Amino acid sequence: MTVYDPSSPMPEAMNPTEADEGWNQAWSEGDAALRAWVMSHPTHLWSEDIGLLLAMAATYRWEGAAGAWRALPYLEKAEILIDAGPETSGRVRASAALLRCLVERSRGDLFAALDYADAALDILSSSHSDIRDRLDLRPAALLNRGTIRVLMGDLFRARGDLERGLRDAEPTLNPHKRIEALGFLAIVEVFTGSVTQADRVMQTARPLADRMPGGLWTAPLEISEMLIAAERDELAHHAPALRRLMCEVDGSEFEFLAQHLQVLLAEECDDLEGRFEAIRRMRVIERESTAAGLLRVLRMGDRAQALMHAGDLARAAVVLRDESDPAHLVCGAALTARAALAIGEPRRAVEEIRNCFLDEDHPVRSLAYAAAIDAQARALLGDLRSADASFRFLLRECARSGALRAFRKMPGRVLTLLIDRAMHSDLDPAERALLDVLVSSVDTAGDVADEGIALSPRERMVLGRLAAGESPRTIAQSLHVSLNTVKTQLRNVYRKLGASTRDGALERARSLGVLTA
Secondary structure (H helix, E strand, O other), X not given: OOOOOOOOOOOOOOOHHHHHHHHHHHHHHOHXXXXXXXXXXXXXXXXXXXXXXXHHHHOOOOOHHHHHHHHHHHHHHHHHHHHHOOOOOHHHHHHHHHHHHHHHHHHOEHHHHHHHHXXXXXXXXXXXXXXXXXXXXXXXXXXXXXXXXXXXOOHHHHHHXXXXXXXXXXXXXXXXXXXXXXXXXXHHHHHHOOHHHHHHXXXXXXXXXXXXXXXXXXXXXXXXXXXXXXXXXXXXXXXXXXXXXXXXXXXXXXXXXXXXXXXXXXXXXXXXXXXXXXXXXXXXXXXXXXXXXXXXXXXXXXXXXXXXXXXXXXXXXXXXXXXXXXXXXXXXXXHHHHHHHHOOOHHHHHHHHHHHOOHHHOOHHHHHHHHHHHHHHHHHHOOHHHHHHHHHHHHHHHHHHOOOHHHHOOOHHHHHHHHHHXXXXXXXXHHHHHHHHHHHHOOOOOOOOOOOOOOOHHHHHHHHHHHOOOOHHHHHHHHOOOHXXXXXXXXXXXXXXXXXXXXXXXXXXXXXXXXOO
């Protein structure tokens, strides 16, 4: 259902009373009702009416890429009429530009979408623009430009557009647009700012969304909610919701973000095959889009980390060398440093981070991940004073944001060492509370004396459930992964433990201390 949007022009070629009553009733009953109402009139009437043509195009707004194609015939005819009528009002011209902007965004042509958003703002800034039109439509144009800049990866300027648009739109903004804009703003906060700040945005948006029927406009909100969960190592709890989201955004401009979440879920579940499958889909989407900067950066980071996890450090190095991220949303230097740690070169890891990191060039989230790598590398080098400083920075930032994922990148024994040393520092209550959480969850079971045995957290979880008597099928159901994924993890466990049977693997694990009972 859609409510009246003040950015949409009123019909101009019909009896005013009939138009007002029919228009408002149709809007209140939803997109399908509006389409039926328009088409109930003679074709020669509505097909030559700019306002009704734009209204018809607008009814497909929340139907993704398919809706964009359905909207095109109506929008193109309206644009022809606008070009043929120099007396057409600035409001109608700006509305048409905004609709074209949304259509191009849905089709993945972000360069064109940005041009149309700027064109709408230019029309509204002209001396011929009515003050009422500026008040009504300028916030919508700013919000549209902000959402496009998010998808292009220009997150800092996107935040400015979104915040100004939301502030200036009070109180007339269409609730669908407000929910979408708040969802995009929360995404920006996750990637460039604080999980805590993203939570605050969510607290504003969620009550609005709960009062509205579901639709594509809630996708950014759901995506930001799951990104926050991923930073807190809780994405597995959202696995059913992510499956629903994947169906809802299929073919839309939000699909790549859902695929990125799929990569993060597969990482959390130690499903390497699932990670690469989602990354391949991201690559297909990237080829079908223009200027999808955020997609390119996320795919680069996801692919490099998956290759490192698979032990293919040479290909990971090629990815990091050939694909740069000037905004450091995913910092190549930090990933290169992690690769250096993986091959036992902590000194090189420290140099990679030192040569790249300047506070003003990096979002806080990137700095936090780099601090985790730097702390680990310096601890391995025996430079505990410097390791403590990096760990304290990481602790301070994550206590503010509520994020935990950066700590999970560190080996259990190194993390335990740094936690023990931090316990004797002067900590504020939030930092000490975070340390308590880390103490209760730190996992050193994989750091066994035999260096050839290095089970991942998910492999240890599967092994523990196997030891408790659960079948592979039961394990798959409880962890929300496929049976094939669990079987692959068990094969890896058997291989690493040098066993060929379930009982042999359990006996070997107990002898090494991987299982304590």
